[in-house]
Amino acid sequence: MDNNANRWSRIWPPVVVLAALLGIWQAAVAFSLVEEWIVPSPAGVVQEAMKPNVWPRLMEHAGATIRLAVIGFAGGSAAGFVLAALLHLLPGVRRGVYPLLILSQSVPIVILAPLMTMLFGYGLLPKLLLVVLVCFFPVCVAMLGGLAGTDEGLRRYMRMIGSGKWTLFWKLELPGAAQSMFSGLKIAASYSVLSASIAEMLAPKLGLGGYMVLSTKGFMPERSFAAAILIIIVSLALFGLVALAEKLVIRWRPAKEEVKRDA
């Protein structure tokens, strides 16, 4: 009860703000403050998207984007997870690689998109590789940080009673890194849709990114906007799924979280 009331009180303010912004946008177009052939109205976008010759194609492209993002996300995250675990268990190698991984965080990996196309052509492979790369780094770095951040007191206790390296890893370090891992996964989830769309823009055959580019070139701003909105929705949905998985996996609620929620 209390919790539900709490949730509503958190949800409605941003919803009101969003509705107000859409209203202003609609009004701005209606009163010709901006030209409709440059910026379409929200209602116009929905109307265009619902047309029988547009909707099925939008869905087809959305499907392609989702597939690309999800496969790339899964592959990149899995690779990041495995490399993080390996580096953690091989401290010597880790010392050499970790600084580079940290550096990679400030490199906008999406700029590699044209290189990928140049190297691997216009098929699925270069796009997938880009998404995999983009998802790989945040997951790997977050995991490594989480694994290294194990509580010293707990480690001391576990070693004292006779835990070996493997027991320490599976029972202490890995569960302790779960929170960090999910932070990495959430970043990767958002990046995956972003990078998938950018990859599609370079080879605009299939996918929302490509559809957006073609619609823009064909002076059909309603369709570009519809594609953009779908990209946002897909991105939010993927992020939401990861956040949901986090809730299901991390049921123990560490004390830190409690404090944050109360504040």
Added chain:
Amino acid sequence: MLEVRRVSKTFEGKRGVKEVLKDVSLRVAEGEFVSLVGPSGSGKTTLFSVIGGLEKPTSGEVHVGGRETTGETGHVAYMPQQASLLPWRTVAGNIELSLTIAGVAKKKAREDALEWLRRIGLDAYADAYPHVLSGGMQQRVSFLRALLSPQRLMLLDEPFGALDALTRGRMQKWLLSLWEQNRRSVLLVTHSIEEALYLSDRILVLSSSPAVLVEEIVVPFERPRREELWEDARFMELRGRIYRQLEKDGGEEADHG
């Protein structure tokens, strides 16, 4: 049960060599309860690390259960100063994990955990996560975990240091009653002279920098211990003796409250 033979430990840090333990020898007999008191920073936790096998002594040997175990972990049940329960495991799950790491079969570990949680009146919390528990409850679970572990020797490092005086008193009584039902060899580190006198058969006094055993006191009170021990004249006398000994060695502090 436990025999520490002439253990010395020096740390080599950036600021030179620091001698922490010097020629420390001690024994704990089967079923005996021994306390270790010493000033802050005198090396009590370091001594535990050496006995537990986390640190190799610079020289000397550690024998547990008649076998040399110098530098080997897994031979002691341990209760650290912080409760050190894994936050992602339930109370029963935490106890179960420690027992299985020490070689108890999973099913038996689970049964033991539930049975004893019931005995100490915490069965309602068996499936709760540790953060739900108060500090005192966490310490009770942590003690139970050490008590149920199959290792014959228990190391307790200032188990009640973080609790308020009242809770602390209750916990001492509680610990003693459990220990009297299930006698194990115990080595306890404490800052409180009263606690050491109330709980143990023998008290070892450490000096600081480097830690040397300066005195051994056999506690004369019969078991089970009476609560009015505090009023006993011998109690006062022994307390004064240990307090003066600690003061003479000039540690950072000696808690006698």
